[in-house]
Amino acid sequence: MLTTPRLIAIALCAALNFSIGSIVYLIKLPIYLDSIGTILCAVLLYPDRRAAFICAWISGALSLLLSGLLINPFVPWFELTDVAIALFSAFVIATGAETFRARPIRPVAFTTTILLFGISLGVIAALVSAPIVVYLFGGVTGSGSAFVVAFFLKTGQQLLSAAILSGLTAEPIDKTLQVLVAALLFRATPNDFIVMLRTSYDLAAGKDNT
Amino acid sequence: MPQAKITPNGAVAFALMLIGATMATGKHGLSIVAVLGIAFATLEVRAGTVTALKRSLVLVLPLAAFMLLVWVVIVGRAPADIAAGSVGSRDTALLYVALICTRLFLVVFLIQLIVACFANSTPLRFIGALRVPMTVKRLLMFTLSLVETFRHAIDRAYTALIACGLISRRRSVRNFVNGWVLVQTVWLTAITIVLGRLRDKWPIEDTLGLLDHALRPTARSLSCRDLVWLPIAVVATIAAVAAR
Numbered sequence: 001m002l003t004t005p006r007l008i009a010i011a012l013c014a015a016l017n018f019s020i021g022s023i024v025y026l027i028k029l030p031i032y033l034d035s036i037g038t039i040l041c042a043v044l045l046y047p048d049r050r051a052a053f054i055c056a057w058i059s060g061a062l063s064l065l066l067s068g069l070l071i072n073p074f075v076p077w078f079e080l081t082d083v084a085i086a087l088f089s090a091f092v093i094a095t096g097a098e099t100f101r102a103r104p105i106r107p108v109a110f111t112t113t114i115l116l117f118g119i120s121l122g123v124i125a126a127l128v129s130a131p132i133v134v135y136l137f138g139g140v141t142g143s144g145s146a147f148v149v150a151f152f153l154k155t156g157q158q159l160l161s162a163a164i165l166s167g168l169t170a171e172p173i174d175k176t177l178q179v180l181v182a183a184l185l186f187r188a189t190p191n192d193f194i195v196m197l198r199t200s201y202d203l204a205a206g207k208d209n210t
Numbered sequence: 211m212p213q214a215k216i217t218p219n220g221a222v223a224f225a226l227m228l229i230g231a232t233m234a235t236g237k238h239g240l241s242i243v244a245v246l247g248i249a250f251a252t253l254e255v256r257a258g259t260v261t262a263l264k265r266s267l268v269l270v271l272p273l274a275a276f277m278l279l280v281w282v283v284i285v286g287r288a289p290a291d292i293a294a295g296s297v298g299s300r301d302t303a304l305l306y307v308a309l310i311c312t313r314l315f316l317v318v319f320l321i322q323l324i325v326a327c328f329a330n331s332t333p334l335r336f337i338g339a340l341r342v343p344m345t346v347k348r349l350l351m352f353t354l355s356l357v358e359t360f361r362h363a364i365d366r367a368y369t370a371l372i373a374c375g376l377i378s379r380r381r382s383v384r385n386f387v388n389g390w391v392l393v394q395t396v397w398l399t400a401i402t403i404v405l406g407r408l409r410d411k412w413p414i415e416d417t418l419g420l421l422d423h424a425l426r427p428t429a430r431s432l433s434c435r436d437l438v439w440l441p442i443a444v445v446a447t448i449a450a451v452a453a454r
Contacts, residue, residue: 002349004408010352019360062349073270074314138289142273150281158292184394190402190405193401196405
């Protein structure tokens, strides 16, 4: 399953997660944009859903590890959110691969798919992340969304509900943007690369073994 | 810089155990982890400790300032106060931020100590010495290599888009409008470089065969130093969790 082109795709997507996620973290925006590569990896490997999930999950875990080591010590603890994102990306978002790549683009179908998948992913990510934020860090992490948690705490909310409300406020917008960027990058990816990923391309023999 | 005598396997296991203990314990347990961290720094890392300390401060100080702003200035109460429904005070919030930041500092410091411990080694040698499956080693090497590829891709795309007038070196509305073109160009540049390597360069040069050879571990998995530090780390972890 983990052929060399797929390992390369995992590494590329991890680097993408890390680079965009780090920029957003450093400027303290109340969004994350740190899972674009995870979503993209799943879409690139569709229709092999098992491979899509495993590769997307590894790319997410790798970027969390890199970010944790170099930029933000909070992020590696959100591994469970990464698993949820990889699962949803491989089994739901990736089904929109044809719509994302349709030429010419079908604006209504494209927009509807992005919004539907983005908002759903946002709700899932918010629900999975909230207990980690509350029980491990008392409600506030180093990201910009801490301001939103602080706002809800000031309005008299309890910790868990403030973290969930903050997640439900920021995550659907964040994840819709992430699905949009991943879909547009998927549209821009050369067909040769996608074919190489979706088949069991053997680099050493230089041929397709499917 | 002293020669690292602890092996990468021992160092990673040591750091992972103490990081686990740091996250699972309270303030008393943190002091146990801190003492062991200092002992490790003194005996194994020595001069590199200053660099590790500086890097840890650079990473954690902005976070501490941010958490102070959120918890002490804006919220003004600690999570325990909020959970108990009491009025709370900025002092308890400050104590809470201090605890969280100490915990994060210890995590970052332990990681930086391991980095400093192997500062004379290369990532290839460090990863090669690890007792993990070859696929994991390959993946780690590809990722490190592709981070560099991404840097080159960003440089190329940035220069090309400035040359064709789509973006500017200064802050401008054009950069905001065409920022997406830059992201897309970087991605395409990286993919094109990778495709070239996968199809032609690597098979001709037998890069993967050479890489596998270089990543094969030659030294022993654990050294005598590891066998001293690892039991101490186990005891410290149990003591720290028990002191919670």
